[in-house]
Amino acid sequence: MKNQIDLVAQGAAFADNYHMLPEPGGCVLCALSGGADSMALLTVLERLAKEREFTLHAAHFNHQLRGEESQRDEAFVTDWCQKRGIPLVIGRGDVAQQAEEEGKGVEETARAMRYGFLTEAARELEADRIATAHNADDNAETVLLHLARGTGLDGLTGIPPVRGLLIRPLLATTRADIEAWLEAEGIPHVEDSSNQNDAYARNRLRREVMPVMRELNPAFVTTLTANLVHLRQDRDLLHNLAEKATKYAQVADGRVTIPARVLVGLARPVAVRAIKQLLAKVERFEISSVHIDQILALAAGTSPSATIRLPDGLFAWREYENLVLCPSESMPSGFSLRLLTGPGVFALDNGWAIEIQETVCPDPPAQEEYEWHIDRQTVTFPLVLRARQPGDQLRLPGRRAKTLKKWYIDEKIPRQKREHLPVLADESGLLAAAGLGPNYPRVAQPGHPALYIRLIPKRKPEERNEP
Numbered sequence: 001m002k003n004q005i006d007l008v009a010q011g012a013a014f015a016d017n018y019h020m021l022p023e024p025g026g027c028v029l030c031a032l033s034g035g036a037d038s039m040a041l042l043t044v045l046e047r048l049a050k051e052r053e054f055t056l057h058a059a060h061f062n063h064q065l066r067g068e069e070s071q072r073d074e075a076f077v078t079d080w081c082q083k084r085g086i087p088l089v090i091g092r093g094d095v096a097q098q099a100e101e102e103g104k105g106v107e108e109t110a111r112a113m114r115y116g117f118l119t120e121a122a123r124e125l126e127a128d129r130i131a132t133a134h135n136a137d138d139n140a141e142t143v144l145l146h147l148a149r150g151t152g153l154d155g156l157t158g159i160p161p162v163r164g165l166l167i168r169p170l171l172a173t174t175r176a177d178i179e180a181w182l183e184a185e186g187i188p189h190v191e192d193s194s195n196q197n198d199a200y201a202r203n204r205l206r207r208e209v210m211p212v213m214r215e216l217n218p219a220f221v222t223t224l225t226a227n228l229v230h231l232r233q234d235r236d237l238l239h240n241l242a243e244k245a246t247k248y249a250q251v252a253d254g255r256v257t258i259p260a261r262v263l264v265g266l267a268r269p270v271a272v273r274a275i276k277q278l279l280a281k282v283e284r285f286e287i288s289s290v291h292i293d294q295i296l297a298l299a300a301g302t303s304p305s306a307t308i309r310l311p312d313g314l315f316a317w318r319e320y321e322n323l324v325l326c327p328s329e330s331m332p333s334g335f336s337l338r339l340l341t342g343p344g345v346f347a348l349d350n351g352w353a354i355e356i357q358e359t360v361c362p363d364p365p366a367q368e369e370y371e372w373h374i375d376r377q378t379v380t381f382p383l384v385l386r387a388r389q390p391g392d393q394l395r396l397p398g399r400r401a402k403t404l405k406k407w408y409i410d411e412k413i414p415r416q417k418r419e420h421l422p423v424l425a426d427e428s429g430l431l432a433a434a435g436l437g438p439n440y441p442r443v444a445q446p447g448h449p450a451l452y453i454r455l456i457p458k459r460k461p462e463e464r465n466e467p
Contacts, residue, residue: 375448
């Protein structure tokens, strides 16, 4: 059969367009199943490695799903790489057993094990790239599968040409062109009998749906490949707009905070992506559109302390003008009651600490949110560090007495934080409240005996970057 394309030139041009190949001296690990696509990819990379002066290694994973055929494939790629002088790494795994143990599908498990093997092999070899042999037909099939199952713009863009270390130099090349090139070059390959099994959704789509699409448009795969370029450009524009918004987010203590008005001012396609980017900052990568809508409604709401609980241990709440997204494991830890029998430095069970020193009160005394000078003559040990209680009264310097609840509201201290700010008391009542300040009747006068008390948070509040 006549060689219809120059696959090496086409693969190189596509790779260069997406900056896939490493600099001279780098290393590419090629996933090699022994099938037509991977044999073509290996040959293309072998020739480019000489031109571009990078090192090529191959990696084969034996899924042990097809008995003797799986062993045949391993033997085939081993023999081919030995003859060509290409270093080969082989991995093996009992996919069927692993799938049963994890209660997952065979396809899903095989993919996870295969990519896990490739990632580890690349790490050990210090490879700069991992090349896989996905082609234009694979991409078209993926888009149709996403459409059938429901998807957004990200799903409509299909398989990404580059993702992290992964590169796909043949992604714009059709399967027919690859097979024609292999025949013209006299390059052998093995056939995977499982590709004929219609129990797999992709196989059924390939055998039944793709022929119909080609009847409607003989250039269906090529046309779709070209359209995907434009869809990726649209997707990337929306992604970049979302990134501009999420630069105002602050990540601390495992939670992410952003001014709610930033999200409210975005067009919905951008806002949706912004929410996903914010969740990625706290390692939450999967969320449904329903729950995204709930988060956006929370941002647009008027309640200064509304809270919603979402799946996967995720919480979202308002802290007045801000929106907070927080996994359950990063929720603020509360204070256990602690008796303090005298001066000293005491570590608390939530990562905070408290320091108590006997001193003479300076002028002026400390009257801060976490640092106070208390009149020694008014204090009776032991002191009690505890959570606030209903009816706790506090009079801040220059202000009238109010309950702590009213102080928290007036000072706009978020509800989520209130239960995690301790108060310090003795048998006569409050000495001070963290986050607010000292109880004015207990404040020491300059030159008088005093207790210098400093509450040291786990992490001091950071200034926010406002837009």
